[in-house]
Amino acid sequence: MSISFFAECTVLITGASAGIGREFARQLAPAVNTMILVARRNDRLEALELELRIINPHLEVFSRQLDLRDHAALERFCNWLDESGLSVDLLINNAGLGDRGAFIDSEWERILAMLRVNIETLTYLTYRILPSMRKAGFGAILNVSSVASLLPVPHLAVYAATKAYVTSFSEALRAELRNANISVTTLCPGPVPTEFDAVARRDPETNTSTAAREVFSVSVQEVVRRALNAVARDKARVIPGTLVHLSMTIVAFIPMYLKRLIFNAQATRKKNAFASPARPNYEISGTI
Numbered sequence: 001m002s003i004s005f006f007a008e009c010t011v012l013i014t015g016a017s018a019g020i021g022r023e024f025a026r027q028l029a030p031a032v033n034t035m036i037l038v039a040r041r042n043d044r045l046e047a048l049e050l051e052l053r054i055i056n057p058h059l060e061v062f063s064r065q066l067d068l069r070d071h072a073a074l075e076r077f078c079n080w081l082d083e084s085g086l087s088v089d090l091l092i093n094n095a096g097l098g099d100r101g102a103f104i105d106s107e108w109e110r111i112l113a114m115l116r117v118n119i120e121t122l123t124y125l126t127y128r129i130l131p132s133m134r135k136a137g138f139g140a141i142l143n144v145s146s147v148a149s150l151l152p153v154p155h156l157a158v159y160a161a162t163k164a165y166v167t168s169f170s171e172a173l174r175a176e177l178r179n180a181n182i183s184v185t186t187l188c189p190g191p192v193p194t195e196f197d198a199v200a201r202r203d204p205e206t207n208t209s210t211a212a213r214e215v216f217s218v219s220v221q222e223v224v225r226r227a228l229n230a231v232a233r234d235k236a237r238v239i240p241g242t243l244v245h246l247s248m249t250i251v252a253f254i255p256m257y258l259k260r261l262i263f264n265a266q267a268t269r270k271k272n273a274f275a276s277p278a279r280p281n282y283e284i285s286g287t288i
């Protein structure tokens with residue numbers, strides 16, 4: 001794939017301060033005209049902006065510090081986007097987070113963060129940006145989901161369910177937009193070595209790395225290369241990594257009753273590995 005497919009585009013990337021989002025910015029920077037980068041860690045965004053500008057003097061970069069759990073802040077960002085006159089050609093809904101451990105012991109704040117960032121923000125940004133794509137007569141949306149969207153995952157129950165939403169929503173939207181010249185692609189990575197696992201871990205001391213994760217791991221550069229290739233070729237879904245892809249193809253043919261037996265065994269094995277302290281007291285600061 002030639003990166004020139006994205007020549008002169010305006011791209012919006014959420015979660016650009018780390019991992020997969022930052023790599024999207026790096027790989028797209030030589031081609032696109034304008035980049036809008038969103039995340040909470042402003043120092044990271046500024047460092048990335050500087051790096052991109054030095055290597056790509058033609059590039060216009062707008063970094064926006066934004067907590068995507070905060071709907072009012074998201075609304076202000078979308079209004080700024082409308083008023084700026086920037087028309088987004090490629091929307092990469094990448095920001096996301098997980099939470100490893102038993103649902104019964106989870107903190108409501110973490111659940112709410114996943115529901116808001118992984119589902120609500122992705123849906124709202126798509127909702128706000130689609131009209132300008134329709135007006136322009138073209139556009140592309142890349143939604144970052146996960147292989148966890150393709151089957152329930154004990155001890156990642158809410159995360160997997162949020163990603164199931166992303167995959168389902170993206171497939172349906174793709175069909176709706178077929179005649180509008182707007183493509184929708186779903187990226188479903190397996191394990192990728194980023195900060196994701198450290199964020200998803202409840203106890204920093206817990207080692208969540210397993211031999212299986214190592215074997216299935218695909219580099220962030222490869223994941224992004226494969227994803228951009230899929231967008232350029234208007235593919236519906238991409239599962240980077242031959243082993244991951246093959247495994248998910250096999251999983252699709254396993255009957256549900258067999259999957260349940262496997263889930264039960266996994267859940268028992270993980271029970272101790274991800275044991276967390278008793279559920280803390282918390283105050284509900286909002287609902288989705």
Ligand SMILES: NC(=O)c1ccc[n+]([C@@H]2O[C@H](COP(=O)([O-])OP(=O)(O)OC[C@H]3O[C@@H](n4cnc5c(N)ncnc54)[C@H](OP(=O)(O)O)[C@@H]3O)[C@@H](O)[C@H]2O)c1
Pocket residue numbers: 014015016017018019020021038039040041042044066067068069094095096097098117144145146147188189190191192193194195196197199
């Ligand atoms: N790594 C994997 O193994 C893996 C596998 C499958 C799918 N994925 C998906 O890939 C996507 C990117 O993950 P990653 O692996 O690159 O993880 P990462 O290194 O932890 O990066 C996550 C990004 O999301 C942003 N983010 C999280 N919460 C946010 C909030 N409230 N407001 C604004 N931005 C927020 C973070 O920025 P700030 O913290 O600066 O706000 C960061 O830039 C996620 O959707 C994840 O579910 C990852």
